[in-house]
Amino acid sequence: MSITKRQFIFVCLFCLFSSLVLAQDIKIELGESEVALNETFNIKVTLTGDKIRSYDQFPDIPGFQKQGVSQSSSMNIINGQMNSSNSVIQYYKPLRKGQFTLGDFSLSVNGENVSSPGMTINVVNARANSRSNRALDPFDDLFEGNREEPEYVELDDDAFFSLSVDKDEVYVGEGFNVSLAFYMSESNQAPFNFHEPGKQLEKIINQIKPGNAWEENFNITSIQPEKVEFGGKRWTKYKVFEANFYPFSEGSVTFPSVGWEMIKYRVAKNPSFFGSNRIEDYKTFYSQPKTITVKGLPSHPLKNEVSVGDYRLRENFEELEVATGEGFTYEFTISGEGNISSIRPPRIKESQKFNSFDPNEKQQINKGRGRVTGMKEFSYFITFNEERSIPLADHYEWIYFNPELEKYDTLRPKAVVNVTGESKLNQAISSSRLGGLYDLIEVEDNKLLNQGYKYYFSILINLLLFGALVLLGFLFLKKK
Secondary structure (H helix, E strand, C coil): CCCCHHHHHHHHHHHHHHHHHHHCEEEEEECCCEEECCCCEEEEEEEECCCCCCECCCCCCCCEEEEEEEEEEEEEEECCEEEEEEEEEEEEEECCCEEEEECCEEEEECCEEEEECCEEEEEECCCCCCCCCCCCCCCHHHHCCCCCCCCEECCCCCEEEEEEECCCEEECCCCEEEEEEEEEECCCCCCEEECCHHHHHHHHHHHHCCCCEEEEECCCCCCCEEEEEECCEEEEEEEEEEEEEEECCCEEEEECCCEEEEEECEEECCCCCCCCCEECCEEEEECCCEEEEEECCCCCCCCCCCEEEEEEEEECCCEEEEECCCEEEEEEEEEEEECHHHCCCCEECCCCCEEECCCEEEEEEEEECCEEEEEEEEEEEEEECCCEEEEHHHCEEEEEEECCCCEEEEECCCCEEEEECCCCHHHHHHHHHHHHHHHHHHHHHHHHHHHHHHHHHHHHHHHHHHHHHHHHHHHHHHHC
16 A cells, blocks of 8 residues: 555644644642741743743732742753743742641633642741742753842832823713823833733722713723823823713712732843743732812703703704695704713794604714714604794704803704795694594593483482382381
């Protein structure tokens, strides 16, 4: 049986792929079961045949404090075959003497779960000349006598976390912008990385979200760097949250101080070519609390109903020719900046000269650059009954409060409808009133009918009672 060249290449590639797959192995190694107070315990995760691209947070151990993470990698070539391994080591510092239990746990490494049964750790008194556990370096065996334990130091940082607002005082219903961001100056030398931003943000939002305000969230899905300048320095800004809030009632809206945790690496004081030159540590930055004063709106009959913002009216025509009885569509569109969701339909002045039906509504909201803008469209179907020129301003109006001008304003249509043709007013009256009259007649007729039934029923009851009394009297006299 002969093997073709193509089959031979396929078999070789399959064997190579199989060996690579089999070579990828994940294991967890635990430190010594006995640790002195001046030593460290560690958990080491080693991946063979691939790089460690992602891994879960290491478990907490009662009686210990996490001391940072280091990484190492090694590569061996034997008989022309390369074998590599990568390790991540989490260090733990004992806080007191005693016996502590590391329960069973599992970690996800590159999306694959690996488990450990845990162990019991006995913490004893400090030992003289004890060396803390450290990350294993692939060249330890070659240079064991010439290496010293690296000393890691924390660099000073020029960074902060801030909750910013664009206004300190607003009216009820007026929007203000709130953003959360981490800032690093261009001169900052301390290395940082984000630590579980999604989980942290969910907790922070629950802390700062006011209960007496409408929220328009800007829905930041990825943290992007942005160059800004203030205080005579250039900064890199990482915005993690942004929203506009619209308070429902006067008083105040308070945002408490909140913490944001970052991974801050400690770096080796004397960097070397071998081993890790930095280990993970954590630092929490805190924002300053903020309070927004909310003022009540000036006195007005519609004070509790109007929208607050900067708005204008858009119409779909300026002048229109239409015959009596014929219908057409008029769009009353309110656009501008404010709480678009809260906009109500315009007020309509009732008249027998035209018919206006409940509007269809359409809404669009835009969020960006700290502003919420958009439009709300009310589409009316209208018919007129008499020949005349009718300014729609006589029938539609929308009142709002402008916080910049600090006064109420009214949007009225500029559109004019020129109605021609015979009057349909009598038909409109007939269709709207006769039905009601006939309905009223029917109701009154039913009332009279019901009253007749009640009259005869009462007579029947009285006759029955009279007959019963007569019968009882007759029986009484018969016994005597």
